[in-house]
Amino acid sequence: MPSPTEDEVAVDPVDFSKAEVNANLTPDEKMGILRQMLRIRRFEQVSLKYYNQGAMGGFLHLYIGQEAVAVGTVSLLGKNDHVITAYRDHGHALSVGMSMNECMAELLGKATGCSRGKGGSMHFFAPDKNYWGGHGIVGGQTPLGLGLAYGLKYHGLKGCALCFMGDGAVNQGAYHESLNLAALWKLPVVYIIENNKYSMGTTLDRSSAMRNCLAERADGYGIVWDIANGEDLYEVRAKTANAMRRAHEQSLPTVLEIDTYRYYGHSVADANAKKYRAADEIERYKTHHDPIRLWKKRLLEEGVTTDAAMDAMDNEIKLEANASAEFALASENPSPESIFEDVYWEVDNNTEAGNTGRHFFGD
Amino acid sequence: MPLITYRKALNDALAEEIMRDENVVLMGEEVARYNGAYKVTEGLWERFGDKRVVDTPISEAGFIGMGIGASMLGIRPVMELMFWSFAYVAWDQIINNAGQVRYMSGGLINCPIVIRGPANGGTNVGATHSHTPENFIANTPGLKVVCPATAYDAKGLMKTAIRDNDPVCVMENTLLYGESWEVPEEEYTIPLGVADIKREGTDVSLIAHGRAVITALKAAEILAAEHGIHAEVLDLRSIRPLDEEAIMKTVCKTHRAVLVDENKPFCGVSAQISSMIMEQCFDELDAPVQRVCALDAPAIYSPALEPIQLPTVQRIISKTLQIL
Numbered sequence: 001m002p003s004p005t006e007d008e009v010a011v012d013p014v015d016f017s018k019a020e021v022n023a024n025l026t027p028d029e030k031m032g033i034l035r036q037m038l039r040i041r042r043f044e045q046v047s048l049k050y051y052n053q054g055a056m057g058g059f060l061h062l063y064i065g066q067e068a069v070a071v072g073t074v075s076l077l078g079k080n081d082h083v084i085t086a087y088r089d090h091g092h093a094l095s096v097g098m099s100m101n102e103c104m105a106e107l108l109g110k111a112t113g114c115s116r117g118k119g120g121s122m123h124f125f126a127p128d129k130n131y132w133g134g135h136g137i138v139g140g141q142t143p144l145g146l147g148l149a150y151g152l153k154y155h156g157l158k159g160c161a162l163c164f165m166g167d168g169a170v171n172q173g174a175y176h177e178s179l180n181l182a183a184l185w186k187l188p189v190v191y192i193i194e195n196n197k198y199s200m201g202t203t204l205d206r207s208s209a210m211r212n213c214l215a216e217r218a219d220g221y222g223i224v225w226d227i228a229n230g231e232d233l234y235e236v237r238a239k240t241a242n243a244m245r246r247a248h249e250q251s252l253p254t255v256l257e258i259d260t261y262r263y264y265g266h267s268v269a270d271a272n273a274k275k276y277r278a279a280d281e282i283e284r285y286k287t288h289h290d291p292i293r294l295w296k297k298r299l300l301e302e303g304v305t306t307d308a309a310m311d312a313m314d315n316e317i318k319l320e321a322n323a324s325a326e327f328a329l330a331s332e333n334p335s336p337e338s339i340f341e342d343v344y345w346e347v348d349n350n351t352e353a354g355n356t357g358r359h360f361f362g363d
Numbered sequence: 364m365p366l367i368t369y370r371k372a373l374n375d376a377l378a379e380e381i382m383r384d385e386n387v388v389l390m391g392e393e394v395a396r397y398n399g400a401y402k403v404t405e406g407l408w409e410r411f412g413d414k415r416v417v418d419t420p421i422s423e424a425g426f427i428g429m430g431i432g433a434s435m436l437g438i439r440p441v442m443e444l445m446f447w448s449f450a451y452v453a454w455d456q457i458i459n460n461a462g463q464v465r466y467m468s469g470g471l472i473n474c475p476i477v478i479r480g481p482a483n484g485g486t487n488v489g490a491t492h493s494h495t496p497e498n499f500i501a502n503t504p505g506l507k508v509v510c511p512a513t514a515y516d517a518k519g520l521m522k523t524a525i526r527d528n529d530p531v532c533v534m535e536n537t538l539l540y541g542e543s544w545e546v547p548e549e550e551y552t553i554p555l556g557v558a559d560i561k562r563e564g565t566d567v568s569l570i571a572h573g574r575a576v577i578t579a580l581k582a583a584e585i586l587a588a589e590h591g592i593h594a595e596v597l598d599l600r601s602i603r604p605l606d607e608e609a610i611m612k613t614v615c616k617t618h619r620a621v622l623v624d625e626n627k628p629f630c631g632v633s634a635q636i637s638s639m640i641m642e643q644c645f646d647e648l649d650a651p652v653q654r655v656c657a658l659d660a661p662a663i664y665s666p667a668l669e670p671i672q673l674p675t676v677q678r679i680i681s682k683t684l685q686i687l
Contacts, residue, residue, distance in 0.1 A: 082436075115467055358605045
């Protein structure tokens with residue numbers, strides 16, 4: 001496969017703003033991208049505050065630092081393009097257009113949450129926006145993404161499935177089985193490895209055998225692969241657009257590894273978040289590689305906007321995030337009866353099948 | 364009524380549903396060109412072609428998960444497991460994805476998928492190929508599971524399973540594939556969650572599912588002929604949903620129950636049935652509920668011994684005589 005190595009990219013940097021998919025962006029669209037990245041960051045900062053106050057249970061896997069990946073890729077989606085991801089799912093959910101209210105309420109386990117309080121942080125869904133979750137088991141979503149692509153092809157629709165995963169998921173068997181099927185059956189799926197360099201607390205070099213990068217493993221399946229710098233929104237869009245074009249035009253899969261970084265631990269409950277990596281590493285990323293900071297700089301250089309306008313946008317988004325917390329706190333808990341709802345379609349829809357035989361046991 | 368095999372009944376059900384609904388796709392290892400490892404899908408690839416009957420690699424986690432994903436987009440995949448024992452390499456997909464995605468999405472998603480294949484011991488293929496996971500599936504709210512015992516039930520339940528909008532696991536039996544029963548030519552379906560009295564009786568209820576029903580029927584015949592005991596045989600057909608009413612009705616009629624189950628005894632399906640009878644029909648019982656399960660060890664290979672590891676006619680008779 002004619003895939004560049006990291007060295008080649010470093011030696012011959014490309015200005016991805018010139019890529020067709022980026023050259024055509026309007027100033028409004030560029031500001032829209034900033035807005036989406038800021039929404040993720042501010043939403044998660046507020047969620048962290050309430051998590052630390054004990055307002056929510058379970059885990060909270062923050063996406064902060066990786067925003068350009070979800071926003072850049074999702075900004076390319078058309079009517080028949082679908083998204084599915086793992087448990088670090090808030091960024092993708094907000095990117096596809098889910099509201100902060102429904103997401104924050106889900107974090108607090110409220111009836112107004114996107115999953116009616118049944119999924120929590122790891123399980124956000126919005127099929128009406130082609131967003132299929134939010135999946136808790138590492139790598140478990142990779143065959144599902146394949147199935148979305150299969151469904152599109154079966155229906156004769158020109159679309160693709162973007163299936164996101166972390167660098168820790170590449171060692172799961174389900175992912176390799178999916179790659180084999182994707183290549184064998186020419187399915188329009190794009191596996192996007194968001195390589196934040198740590199699978200929980202284990203560094204990349206201690207978890208994955210490879211030559212140059214994780215995506216390169218696709219060679220074994222004859223799948224085209226590429227790598228992208230996840231702090232450069234233009235590059236994320238340009239390379240994702242190539243992969244999507246391959247899916248749309250040739251019904252072929254791609255593995256795209258996007259280099260990125262998370263500022264927080266694996267989850268907020270990650271007690272060793274600051275032990276398995278040096279503090280200056282985190283600071284270096286925040287200072288030099290922050291995708292929002294870099295995008296703002298771009299917009300200023302391009303004369304798209306001003307600091308004042310961006311600050312105003314940011315303030316507005318902070319208000320939106322705080323309002324979502326108020327909405328979530330004020331929302332009702334799900335009713336005890338709802339425990340038995342959403343288990344079986346036939347029962348929920350009160351069909352003859354749903355009313356035949358006993359579906360639930362116990363008291 | 365024509366006599367057809369359990370295998371042919373399933374084959375007819377699959378063919379009829381492929382013709383009825385353009386979204387029905389059969390997938391699995393060797394289902395197409397090879398005509399099925401157990402010939403359940405024989406001739407279907409020739410009739411319906413590559414789009415509707417698809418050979419998969421040996422990759423259960425991959426293709427079962429793929430089917431689940433496709434079902435979220437409205438495809439109705441009917442996935443063959445060459446043996447249900449192979450489901451264990453796809454367990455995360457079946458339990459966590461097919462079983463939980465509706466719930467975790469607050470009802471936004473449903474998975475109209477069927478996963479089918481044989482789930483039985485008794486064929487000397489060793490412990491890894493002889494599992495009967497209906498109890499595991501039934502322990503997972505979100506999934507449904509049926510275990511047909513006859514060709515008639517196999518066809519009717521399969522058609523209903525394919526039309527159902529929830530994930531349904533159909534557990535067949537290689538020892539029944541070649542057996543024949545009367546099956547009407549006209550179309551019919553059998554609802555999930557409706558048990559069937561396979562033999563009327565008054566003295567004791569033998570409650571079973573899958574091939575254990577056939578064993579129970581043989582025992583009932585001998586009990587009548589040699590002991591003058593009239594056993595009623597209730598075939599559960601569907602484990603989840605479960606026809607609780609039929610269970611209580613037969614127990615209230617005969618006041619004695621022997622549960623016959625090819626599951627292992629610990630947390631097997633009959634353990635649940637026994638508990639329900641105790642809770643709901645305690646005053647109707649004239650004797651403790653008895654269970655006849657597979658002997659509680661991994662399935663043995665030895666052709667000489669395996670037949671006695673599964674519930675036998677003799678064990679059913681002996682347990683029945685203990686309470687009469």
